[in-house]
Amino acid sequence: MKYIEFDANRKFDLTLLGRVTIDFNPVDYYMTLAESTTFKKYLGGSPANIAVGLSRLGKKCGFFARVSDDRFGDFVTGYFEKEGIDTSRIRRCEHGEKLGLTFTEILSETSSNILMYRNEIADLQLCVDDIDEEYIKQSKAILISGTALAQSPSREAALKALFLAKKTNTPIIFDIDYRPYNWVSNEDMGIYYAFAAKQADVILGSREEYDLTEQLIEPGRTDPQTAAYWHKQGAKIVVIKHGKEGSTAYTCDGQKFTIKPFPIKLLKGFGGGDGYASAFLYGLMEGWEVIDCLEFGSASASLLVASHSCADDMPGVEKVKKYIADCKQKYGEMIARA
Numbered sequence: 339m340k341y342i343e344f345d346a347n348r349k350f351d352l353t354l355l356g357r358v359t360i361d362f363n364p365v366d367y368y369m370t371l372a373e374s375t376t377f378k379k380y381l382g383g384s385p386a387n388i389a390v391g392l393s394r395l396g397k398k399c400g401f402f403a404r405v406s407d408d409r410f411g412d413f414v415t416g417y418f419e420k421e422g423i424d425t426s427r428i429r430r431c432e433h434g435e436k437l438g439l440t441f442t443e444i445l446s447e448t449s450s451n452i453l454m455y456r457n458e459i460a461d462l463q464l465c466v467d468d469i470d471e472e473y474i475k476q477s478k479a480i481l482i483s484g485t486a487l488a489q490s491p492s493r494e495a496a497l498k499a500l501f502l503a504k505k506t507n508t509p510i511i512f513d514i515d516y517r518p519y520n521w522v523s524n525e526d527m528g529i530y531y532a533f534a535a536k537q538a539d540v541i542l543g544s545r546e547e548y549d550l551t552e553q554l555i556e557p558g559r560t561d562p563q564t565a566a567y568w569h570k571q572g573a574k575i576v577v578i579k580h581g582k583e584g585s586t587a588y589t590c591d592g593q594k595f596t597i598k599p600f601p602i603k604l605l606k607g608f609g610g611g612d613g614y615a616s617a618f619l620y621g622l623m624e625g626w627e628v629i630d631c632l633e634f635g636s637a638s639a640s641l642l643v644a645s646h647s648c649a650d651d652m653p654g655v656e657k658v659k660k661y662i663a664d665c666k667q668k669y670g671e672m673i674a675r676a
């Protein structure tokens with residue numbers, strides 16, 4: 339069953355809007371960030387990771403972003419170019435704003451945290467002049483990452499992109515993407531997350547992220563209630579993630595599909611969402627059944643939480659398929675299908 343119509347005549351498979359940052363992950367881990375002394379630098383930022391993930395899976399991505407006008411801006415732009423992600427809409431900040439830096443802490447085999455430096459942040463300088471209708475018309479779909487709604491002028495840029503996507507019949511994917519930094523209040527999230535979700539064809543989020551989105555509408559909903567509400571608003575697919583417990587996709591025709599994580603030795607508890615999103619969306623674009631998209635996303639997510647980085651370790655199609663096949667051979671065909 340196809341829930342989203344992608345226009346095959348458009349140049350980009352997906353154009354993403356949001357932050358491009360840098361991750362510094364500890365080489366000496368199983369200790370606090372204060373104790374770690376050596377870090378490996380990776381491209382970061384959830385939407386940027388998703389773009390890399392889709393590129394590794396053979397998809398062509400466009401991107402709306404502002405980056406710092408310094409060596410870190412050079413690094414992330416050069417990384418995108420090497421991955422084949424279009425950089426024509428990546429613009430440099432003009433007033434010294436800084437690229438977001440995420441320092442990660444891998445405390446133990448089951449606990450990790452991230453510390454994000456986002457003062458005078460470059461990505462929130464994205465502005466309405468950066469968003470053009472022609473570029474969106476060249477995109478089979480657009481993904482808005484929720485943190486882009488945290489502050490102006492990025493907020494208005496994201497709202498303009500939503501408006502132009504609707505105008506050009508471009509499917510909208512809203513990744514709620516809760517990061518507490520840069521939001522003035524939870525109420526702001528309740529306003530802007532909800533507005534974006536009302537425009538979306540596909541919504542991706544954890545239970546916590548839906549709770550933040552629904553706080554001004556009806557707090558305390560169950561997953562089925564959440565899905566039913568957003569389907570009424572026009573969403574075709576509502577994906578609700580529950581970390582290591584797995585995730586469920588609710589489709590607008592009343593079906594639900596649940597997937598569990600594949601068995602893996604966890605290294606870090608983050609990055610799974612980006613691997614999940616890129617692989618799930620890949621399956622959608624390939625016209626797969628939703629359960630197969632979920633399985634592919636879940637497998638990619640498991641590979642990512644077992645890896646030291648996010649972007650650098652985004653897998654190709656064959657790696658994900660082999661991992662799924664190996665797990666099924668070892669644990670049984672229904673290993674992840676609840």
Ligand SMILES: Nc1ncnc2c1ncn2[C@@H]1O[C@H](COP(=O)(O)OP(=O)(O)OP(=O)(O)O)[C@@H](O)[C@H]1O
Nearest residue numbers: 579580581582584585599608609610611612636639
């Ligand atoms: N401990 C784990 N073991 C195996 N898979 C996991 C684990 N944690 C997360 N995942 C996988 O990653 C997917 C997304 O993780 P999660 O639900 O935490 O979303 P998220 O908060 O968006 O992730 P991120 O931390 O990347 O932002 C899960 O649905 C699951 O498939």
Ligand SMILES: O=C(O)C[C@@H](O)[C@H](O)C(=O)CO
Nearest residue numbers: 361382383384440608609648
């Ligand atoms: O999304 C962020 O800004 C943090 C990322 O850079 C980091 O890789 C992560 O947590 C991915 O989910």
